[in-house]
Amino acid sequence: MRLLILGGTEFVGRAVAEAALARDWQVTVFHRGRHAAPEGTTALHGDRGNGTAGLAALASGEWDAVVDTWSGAPVAVRDAARLLAGRVGNYAYISSGSVYAFPPTGPLTERSPVVAGDPDATSGEDYAAAKRGGELAAVDAFGDRALLVRAGLILGPYENIGRLPWWLGRIARGGPVLAPGPRDLPLQYVDVRDLAEWTLDALRDGLGGPYSLVSEPGHATMGELLESCVTVTGSAAELRWRAPEDILAAGIEPWTELPVWLPPGDHQNALFGVDVSKALAAGLRCRPVHETVTDTWAWLRALGGSAPRRPDRPAPGLAPEKEARALAP
Template identity: 70%
Template sequence: MLGGTEFVGRAVVDAALARGWEVTVFHRGRHEPPAGVRTLTGDRTAPDGLAALAEGSWDVVVDTWSAAPSAVRDAARLLADRVGRYVYMSSRSVYAWPVAAGLDEDGPLVEGSMDAGDVPYAEAKRGGELAALDAFGADRTLLVRAGLIIGAYENVGRLPWWLNRIARGGPVLAPGPRELAVQYVDVRDLAEWTLDAAEAELSGPYNVVCPPGHATMGELLESCAEVTGSAAELRWTEPEAILAAGVEPWSDLPVWLPPGEMHDAMHAGDVSKAVAAGLRCRPVAETVAETWAWLVSLGGVAPQRPDRPSVGLSPEVEAKLLGR
């Protein structure tokens, strides 16, 4: 596991350990790795930062890297002769805009280069895909194109923000419509599917999120109210009023995108290939409950990736909108 101490990487490590697998975690040493793993330390962005990986062989490597593609290139080339399969945690962001509803893995892709340094997220993920393919070939490379990922260990802040906001109680701006579909993947379901796919020696790209219609905004936020025991009043508000107030979908109101092009791109992808390959998605209430239990164990303060902006609507803007 390249990484393995936070969010997706941590979930993959936990799932692998639960299966009795022998797990090696290569990381920078900024966070404590899970108990039971072999630890190798290094910074893949530094000169000679991969030295700890110079020896050893593994059945599969899982890489969640989302910055400069050249780091994936260097790691993949170093490991190509000593690893059976390369699993790269990519993203549905690699599809070229506009992303139509129902787009499958054959959709047009953004440009990317495996030799690139710091580039925008979509180009970075596509460059990472190309780097893995270059070193391992199409038959030994699995590209996991996840969408919105939520669940325990989340260090981006989306579901934790909703949980904390609803736990505070009172009137809550709930972005409508209530029946609006949301498409995401629980990090634990993502981890389990990824390990199953690696064990089955699958290759190529897979969109890995729950099927469209698996959950709605209403089910998500009402589950937050239920697990927190909050007396919050969800006030469902039409998208037009929210947008007219200058509120930014996705960042000010995490997860939510109004009906239209953006919603189709994020919440309406075709995942039939992954479902046919065994993807199972737990109910949204279970995901919310597990995330809340984890958040409570941290005193309500979730970790935040330094390379991602904080999310959530300010109390002042929410109060103003509710006042209307």
């Protein structure tokens, strides 16, 4: 297949590019040129932030499918989708589970209510609204040829948000580590490579419409994630589990200061309790958490331990002095 990736040099886009190359697909990546394109791809350069003028390199050419990883203003998705609609078979937009309205009235499914979005919006500050606007833009141009990949928490090699890299780095340093409990707290996430493989399969098979894409609820636990970090780093770190109420009482922010973790409650139930039966029926397979942690650590070590990070996202993680206070007797 001839695949065009709008992005293709970082995290999700790079994983998709490498998976497609491994299938011997012809891969073109359209990006700003700030990072090296994966070896074996054809690179086209442009800046979607410059409106239609930034898409000049896409004025000609035909592809069987497109993968779009854009997470900014929906107007960029609108412009690209309109430009390509007559020259592309299917359009996969990597959206987010954030488009589901909160609080949910039950387990989240593809039929659950979603937030409002505007495909013509020129701002991406509201992440959920921007992703929903991107979905509407893709559907507007491609109809039932638009595949909406509503990914949840994404982990794995190339992560440029910094969640799993922070935990690996912190645990590698050793010593007492604040471990947010309960230890058996269920997690739901997707390895970026499993997301990539499923998306390519879906494009090959001509699937369209929305799919929630994460592992089954309880695919891993907080304990399994952090203990895997201890194992793969070879660290002498000591995980000290603390009850959620004690962590919150210490003024520690879930998700941001302690990445991946949410205390039991409505938010945790919504984010880590998504019904993924539709994606599973369409072939989603998720590798074990230990493999995700092992491969992410190997990638970090190859980089010298310092992971790339998106400049538009705050750095996750807990300050050492704040951790020490929370661990004090």
